[in-house]
Amino acid sequence: MLYALCHSIRTLCPMRYALCGVHAMNKFLPIIFVLVVLFLPATSGANREHLIEGRTMGTWYHITVVTAAAESVNGLKEKIDRRLDAINQVFSTYIKDSEISRFNALKRAGEKFAVSADFIQVMRVAGKIYRLSEGAWDGTVNPLVDLWGFGPTRRQPQKPPAAEIKARVQKIGFDRIRIAEPNFLVKILATVTLDLNSIAKGFAVDRVSGLMAAAGFENYLVEIGGEVYAAGVRADGKNWRVGINRPQKMQPLTRYIKRYRLPTGLLPPAVITEIFLRSTVCAIPT
Numbered sequence: 001m002l003y004a005l006c007h008s009i010r011t012l013c014p015m016r017y018a019l020c021g022v023h024a025m026n027k028f029l030p031i032i033f034v035l036v037v038l039f040l041p042a043t044s045g046a047n048r049e050h051l052i053e054g055r056t057m058g059t060w061y062h063i064t065v066v067t068a069a070a071e072s073v074n075g076l077k078e079k080i081d082r083r084l085d086a087i088n089q090v091f092s093t094y095i096k097d098s099e100i101s102r103f104n105a106l107k108r109a110g111e112k113f114a115v116s117a118d119f120i121q122v123m124r125v126a127g128k129i130y131r132l133s134e135g136a137w138d139g140t141v142n143p144l145v146d147l148w149g150f151g152p153t154r155r156q157p158q159k160p161p162a163a164e165i166k167a168r169v170q171k172i173g174f175d176r177i178r179i180a181e182p183n184f185l186v187k188i189l190a191t192v193t194l195d196l197n198s199i200a201k202g203f204a205v206d207r208v209s210g211l212m213a214a215a216g217f218e219n220y221l222v223e224i225g226g227e228v229y230a231a232g233v234r235a236d237g238k239n240w241r242v243g244i245n246r247p248q249k250m251q252p253l254t255r256y257i258k259r260y261r262l263p264t265g266l267l268p269p270a271v272i273t274e275i276f277l278r279s280t281v282c283a284i285p286t
Contacts, residue, residue, distance in 0.1 A: 059225035066219035
């Protein structure tokens with residue numbers, strides 16, 4: 001630091017040759033001391049916010065991490081992207097060779113289908129949600145998702161025929177899949193398929209948050225497609241603030257319906273119910 005300041009003074013001072021000697025150094029020590037006192041408190045103790053963003057699971061992710069001034073986030077985005085790519089390869093119904101696509105393509109009941117630890121973990125949680133909601137949430141609605149055009153198939157211009165809806169409902173039922181320990185799924189109905197997109201992004205948020213914590217970061221905000229987890233506080237020491245963007249097309253992120261201050265944890269469930277079609281959850285900088 002002293003070397004850098006001396007170099008700057010040597011560059012600016014018309015008596016450059018004098019700064020090379022001990023006498024000149026002693027002469028300018030008071031100036032150097034004042035500069036050090038002025039600059040160090042402004043930089044060494046200040047926290048910084050780093051924004052890491054990218055695409056995953058058909059949507060965007062945004063991660064804000066707070067570090068000390070000298071702390072680096074080099075390599076963090078690469079680690080996040082690798083983890084998200086691995087999760088996408090498990091749960092994406094848009095990737096033909098993903099685990100879930102290969103399971104859906106299986107047309108034999110009673111056959112064990114080996115899956116990853118991520119898949120098994122999400123399936124256990126999905127089973128609990130299915131039971132607690134008394135079937136209101138069902139991870140096997142894939143036939144209806146496709147019929148209405150919200151999946152990989154093209155969206156229908158109008159409401160599907162009632163007879164077609166009824167026929168596809170016959171292929172639905174989360175209780176028609178069972179988990180066989182340690183890491184197998186078994187179809188009870190050969191035509192049953194899975195669509196776990198409604199909870200896969202939340203799982204991804206959990207895994208990325210765990211990655212951040214394991215890397216030693218204490219203050220960060222993770223958002224993937226509207227699913228949010230907050231840890232610690234912002235760079236200014238205040239709680240993270242999250243807003244729900246207006247649902248109209250081309251709305252700037254500064255136009256929001258409602259905003260919330262988040263302590264450490266997930267976005268409250270009550271907030272999720274207020275998110276409209278095409279709304280975006282975003283961090284509010286003020």
